[in-house]
Amino acid sequence: MAQMVMPISLFSYYEAVFPHISHLSSLCQLHVYFFPVSLSLSLSLSLSLSLSLSLSLSLPCLSLSLPCLSLSLPCLSLSLPCLSLSLPCLSLSLHCLSLLSLRCSFEECSATAEWLLSRTEIRPLVGIVCGSGLGGLAEMLKDQMAFKYSDIPNFPQSTVHGHAGRLVFGMLKGKACVCMQGRFHLYEGYPIHKVTMPMRIFKLLGVETVILTNAAGGLNQDYKVGDIMIIKDHINMPGFAGNNPLAGPNDERFGVRFPSMSDAYDRELLQLAQGVGAELGFGDFLREGVYCVLGGPSFETIAECRMMNRLGADAVGMSTVHEVIVARHCGMRVFALSLITNQAVMDYDSQEKANHEEVLETGQLRAKQLERLVSNMVTHIEHNNNDA
Numbered sequence: 001m002a003q004m005v006m007p008i009s010l011f012s013y014y015e016a017v018f019p020h021i022s023h024l025s026s027l028c029q030l031h032v033y034f035f036p037v038s039l040s041l042s043l044s045l046s047l048s049l050s051l052s053l054s055l056s057l058s059l060p061c062l063s064l065s066l067p068c069l070s071l072s073l074p075c076l077s078l079s080l081p082c083l084s085l086s087l088p089c090l091s092l093s094l095h096c097l098s099l100l101s102l103r104c105s106f107e108e109c110s111a112t113a114e115w116l117l118s119r120t121e122i123r124p125l126v127g128i129v130c131g132s133g134l135g136g137l138a139e140m141l142k143d144q145m146a147f148k149y150s151d152i153p154n155f156p157q158s159t160v161h162g163h164a165g166r167l168v169f170g171m172l173k174g175k176a177c178v179c180m181q182g183r184f185h186l187y188e189g190y191p192i193h194k195v196t197m198p199m200r201i202f203k204l205l206g207v208e209t210v211i212l213t214n215a216a217g218g219l220n221q222d223y224k225v226g227d228i229m230i231i232k233d234h235i236n237m238p239g240f241a242g243n244n245p246l247a248g249p250n251d252e253r254f255g256v257r258f259p260s261m262s263d264a265y266d267r268e269l270l271q272l273a274q275g276v277g278a279e280l281g282f283g284d285f286l287r288e289g290v291y292c293v294l295g296g297p298s299f300e301t302i303a304e305c306r307m308m309n310r311l312g313a314d315a316v317g318m319s320t321v322h323e324v325i326v327a328r329h330c331g332m333r334v335f336a337l338s339l340i341t342n343q344a345v346m347d348y349d350s351q352e353k354a355n356h357e358e359v360l361e362t363g364q365l366r367a368k369q370l371e372r373l374v375s376n377m378v379t380h381i382e383h384n385n386n387d388a
């Protein structure tokens with residue numbers, strides 16, 4: 001009897017059972033067949049073992065699945081085949097797929113945080129993320145203890161030039177800090193949960209305040225290359241299409257299901273930055289504005305830049321917003337800065353073209369001022385936990 005391959009119904013099936021898995025297709029290959037009996041086999045590789053048992057009822061146009069058991073053990077590398085036997089109307093399947101690791105679960109983040117805490121005595125209250133070409137911020141830390149991303153369990157790897165790929169613990173003007181010398185971007189191919197996972201690790205390390213920096217293209221016609229823009233708000237373009245790092249089941253141990261974002265950028269920290277900037281004599285190039293994130297890696301078209309500008313964005317980039325959402329979700333205070341490394345091209349007569357080399361060069365030109373602004377701010381930030 002003819003068998004019908006139903007890959008689409010397979011993915012809806014899996015999304016019903018594991019709604020948090022958005023990158024399943026890249027991990028395993030499965031076939032679903034209708035009619036008398038079907039057998040399918042799959043293999044999955046991952047850093048954690050997860051076992052799930054589901055009961056599913058399949059009719060030609062209906063597939064109903066009930067997860068019965070779901071178990072995951074972080075930090076164990078194992079791959080097991082999955083065997084599923086289906087009968088026309090009723091099927092019972094046991095899936096030994098390493099799927100839950102994709103979520104960056106609480107257990108996985110805790111394991112990473114514990115791994116780090118057991119290797120350093122520094123208990124950071126401030127977490128810093130260095131944008132493209134701004135890794136010099138990490139060099140300001142005294143009594144450093146640095147870990148290569150490739151040595152940290154569950155941590156993604158930096159793949160972009162200008163992002164060194166080191167997590168540096170140390171003291172900045174007497175305050176314990178941890179600094180990501182290199183961040184992750186959607187365009188590197190990481191699932192959005194993985195891009196933002198370091199924020200949850202920051203939280204579990206004890207971080208209370210996150211300072212994020214990035215390189216961005218200036219959309220506001222008053223901005224000049226080299227300006228530093230304090231981010232007062234953002235526009236999450238990928239979020240409009242449902243690409244939000246909090247999509248999927250919510251783990252209340254991190255935060256609430258529906259976090260507010262109207263207070264994403266801490267207003268006291270914003271005021272503090274204005275004050276510190278004025279004291280340092282940075283008034284001429286210190287701005288305050290709205291950052292718009294796109295997925296990248298292609299830079300924007302002229303029409304896209306004009307559109308974003310009309311929507312109220314002052315600068316455009318490819319990062320930060322996802323991290324901010326996750327940091328706020330788990331209750332950390334957020335302050336963020338964009339260095340305007342290039343003018344976004346808004347005019348069809350212009351010969352300018354955005355390019356990564358220019359981004360890195362401008363980073364070098366303003367690096368020292370940006371470092372002074374951040375380090376002076378850190379000295380003034382007050383924390384609940386002052387034992388560190």
Ligand SMILES: O=P(O)(O)O[C@@H]1C[C@H](O)[C@@H](CO)O1
Pocket residue numbers: 130131132133160183185213214215216296317318319320355356359
């Ligand atoms: O990590 P950030 O946002 O600073 O990096 C920006 C966006 C792209 O990754 C890159 C483009 O030059 O710089």
